[in-house]
Amino acid sequence: MLELFFEFWRLNDPNVVWVLTGSVLLGSSAGAIGCFAFLRKRSLTGDALAHAALPGVTTAFLLFHSRDPLVLGAGALVSCFIGYFVIEHLIKRTIVKEDSAFAIVLSLFFAVGIFQLTRIQKTGIASQAGLDKMLFGQAAGMVRDDVKILGAVALGLLLFVILSFRQLKSISFDRQFSQTTGLPVAFFEMLLALSLVLSVVIGLQLVGVVLMAAVLLTPAAAARYWTNNLAAMVLISGIFGGLAGAFGANVSYLAPRMPTGPWMVMGVSAVFLISLLFAPDRGLLARIKRQNRLSRKVHEENILRTMYKIGENAGDFSIPVDTGTLLSYRNMALQQMEAALRRLRRKGLVEISEGRFTLTASGLERAKEVTRFHRLWELYLSKRIQIAPDHVHDEAEEIEHILTPDLEALLLQELGSPIEDPHGRVIPKAAAAEGEHK
């Protein structure tokens, strides 16, 4: 097995080179085109069109008794377009909604295709061999001529994306506005539909009709995780699609009896899963990390505020407190509290001696700030939004941790530099403001 794997990547076999080139080109052009279907929320179009290609292929074969990729491709093209127009008509002219229109057309066309495929197999026409591979794809079965056509179309599709990138961007973001600027929206939408159809047609042999949608859309969905820039997204999606193509071709070479389509889908789905989990910023792990960071911050600030309150009540901030006292003021799991106190200590905001904690000088400053935000926000809520003073505390809890100094300045302006919060407690002043008053 491993021997075969290396044999494949040594690229000594010219047929391997052809199949590999074809698969990579198909994967990347489908990935690039798919971005626009994905962003326009037309993901189902790809799926419906792919299935709609099958009866075209079988009809062309029945009519011309030929396996010529041009003949079969033309058949697929025709039936894709018929499918496309039936869908459009159903949506625009009848009470059928989009999702149902796709489902109806997809299953009807596919059923007709399977019907004819079964008939072809029964008639035993010699050259039927290979036609049933169009369901799930068979890369290894491709010959040089197949790849030449496929490659030319795939390059054409990539060129289309590059040349009309600006128009596709505008239409995908805001179709109606684009129309008002005089952009020929209907024309570009037609071209976009044609490119989807063409990628389906050239994907017939490699991926097959059943799974083509995944090769169009999954790379785009994965690429969206890595960037906020459309050009980068199209590029990344193209690369992901190309990688999946190479993977599919490789597997097809190692196990020639295996259909290629499912393997390519496995490949892109693995990439998607990795993106979903590990992408910076938008990925799941990054999100969890951000949430954890915020909740740690909230715990720390709550402890600082509690220590300030205890000191304020005692009239002395230098009296050490233990966790028991803190817990009597602040409902919190002991474990969380201890962890937060350890972090505060590392940051030099809290000191510990004999199991009791005191605020350091910088800790006191920070505690004052947190308390100030909290009390200002409480005051704002009770004054401006007229929430009863005994209800404002919980509301303030959530906001104070995300208040920034510029928001604080706005609050101060709005409230006219107040002295007391709605509970009659003094609002501690910022260090700079304190200096001004003295």
Next chain:
Amino acid sequence: MPNNPSPLEVHDLTVSYHHRPVLWGVDFTIPEGKIISIVGPNGAGKSTLLKAVMGLLPLSSGYVKIYGEPLQKKRSIVAYVPQREEVDWDFPINVLDVVLMGRYGRLPFYRRLREEDTALAKDALNQVGMLELQNRQISQLSGGQQQRVFIARALAQQATVYLMDEPFAGVDAATEKAIVTLFESLKSQGKTVICVHHDLNTVIEYFDWTILINLRLVACGPTEEVFNADNLNTTYGGRLGLLAEITERLRQSEWKRRAE
């Protein structure tokens, strides 16, 4: 005034949606260089009117003229600001990209964006106070900022007539003020601004002219003349019950007014 055609003339306009007329025989002409509001209750056809004027909806009857000519000939001088909710703000582009879309209509298919286009887009952003945020991802904008970006995109079109669908909906006080100031500056350049507007409290303060509609035209004229209790009653009151009823019956009978 045949020598000086109106920036927008709407003649006997009827628009149907799924066989249901949502605007009936609307007919008005507006003067140049005014700030104009379109006012009416929910479902009165305000947005439909703007979309019909912009050629986004098929007309069942009637016509729209911009400075005396059909829209196709005057596209470059009319800018449209859709409602914010009509697009997906999680789209992978930044603020400047959106505003540059205001320039696309002017460029032939093969032509790349010129420096001049970027300069105009930045100037438009500056006019709405958003230049500093030009590289910001659009998903990180507040509602008011989204609205300003949309308005900047229209400004980048360098149009003469602006049609805006609820530019004041859901924006903060600062944005509202910025938009009003911008309107005044457009007006001083002789440009015409037409807005669908929701807040009846500010109609008198913000708008020179007012168009009151509810399925049909109720009144169109200088705000101080037409924005009165009588017209508001007709627009918002129950007297339209009959028209609404007929509309509903027509829909059920699949009536369709033939296009002319």
